[in-house]
Amino acid sequence: MLRRSLLRNALAGLVLTVSPCAVYAGAATGGATEWTQLLNNAQLLEQSGQGVEQIANQAQQIAHQVTQIQNQLDQYRTMLQNLEKLPKNVWGRAENDLNKLRQLTQQGQGIGFSMGNLDDVLKQRFPSFEEFASGVHGGQNFSEQYEQWSKTNRDTIGGTLAQAGMTAQQFETEQNTMKQLQEQSQTAVGQMQALQVGHSIASQQLEQIQKLRGLIAQQSTMMGTWYQSEQAAKDLAQQKREAFFSSTPPSTSGGQKMQPRW
Numbered sequence: 001m002l003r004r005s006l007l008r009n010a011l012a013g014l015v016l017t018v019s020p021c022a023v024y025a026g027a028a029t030g031g032a033t034e035w036t037q038l039l040n041n042a043q044l045l046e047q048s049g050q051g052v053e054q055i056a057n058q059a060q061q062i063a064h065q066v067t068q069i070q071n072q073l074d075q076y077r078t079m080l081q082n083l084e085k086l087p088k089n090v091w092g093r094a095e096n097d098l099n100k101l102r103q104l105t106q107q108g109q110g111i112g113f114s115m116g117n118l119d120d121v122l123k124q125r126f127p128s129f130e131e132f133a134s135g136v137h138g139g140q141n142f143s144e145q146y147e148q149w150s151k152t153n154r155d156t157i158g159g160t161l162a163q164a165g166m167t168a169q170q171f172e173t174e175q176n177t178m179k180q181l182q183e184q185s186q187t188a189v190g191q192m193q194a195l196q197v198g199h200s201i202a203s204q205q206l207e208q209i210q211k212l213r214g215l216i217a218q219q220s221t222m223m224g225t226w227y228q229s230e231q232a233a234k235d236l237a238q239q240k241r242e243a244f245f246s247s248t249p250p251s252t253s254g255g256q257k258m259q260p261r262w
């Protein structure tokens with residue numbers, strides 16, 4: 001909370017004269033924010049200050065929803081152990097939960113892309129930000145870190161599916177996911193396999209989202225610290241200008257009076 005407050009308050013100081021823009025969407029609704037569409041630097045800082053806080057909240061909400069799905073999958077597995085096969089209505093709920101898990105995974109990937117893109121755009125727009133980032137702990141490139149996080153996440157999911165004889169392509173879209181799950185529903189073995197794979201992916205996502213939240217917090221802190229250093233330099237320059245223009249000019253009295261000579 002303190003980190004998010006620091007960033008929000010710091011960035012807000014630069015844009016007090018800017019009228020509020022449209023309500024932030026993008027990653028907060030599951031998609032990726034296109035920061036490059038914000039042509040005005042003041043708008044970019046305003047939106048990033050608001051957006052990072054919203055994205056951090058969304059990552060927390062994703063973790064909460066994944067936990068709920070994981071617990072629900074546990075219940076389905078317990079029920080299946082005592083039944084020949086899950087009833088159609090119960091399996092329908094399981095399908096919806098597994099499809100929701102797919103959506104949450106995609107939202108996490110969207111957040112990673114959006115935050116990595118923000119790091120790139122800030123460095124392009126503000127040379128001082130790139131200089132500051134390169135000097136923090138031997139250099140901070142969050143764009144690369146988010147890209148690596150995203151790759152690790154995809155590889156982990158792909159590996160889990162491969163162990164069950166499935167592929168990531170079978171779950172890329174809602175249509176593909178529901179088709180695959182309908183095939184799995186034909187037998188108790190197929191149902192249990194789908195539930196176990198879903199449970200494993202949910203566990204992995206909780207771990208990955210925790211890492212994602214850590215990256216967001218680090219990036220947020222660095223952005224706030226950079227702005228504070230920038231603002232301090234601007235304040236010092238302003239003080240020097242005010243001191244120069246408000247200083248008393250040197251006295252001109254006491255000198256020799258100029259008189260014409262002829």
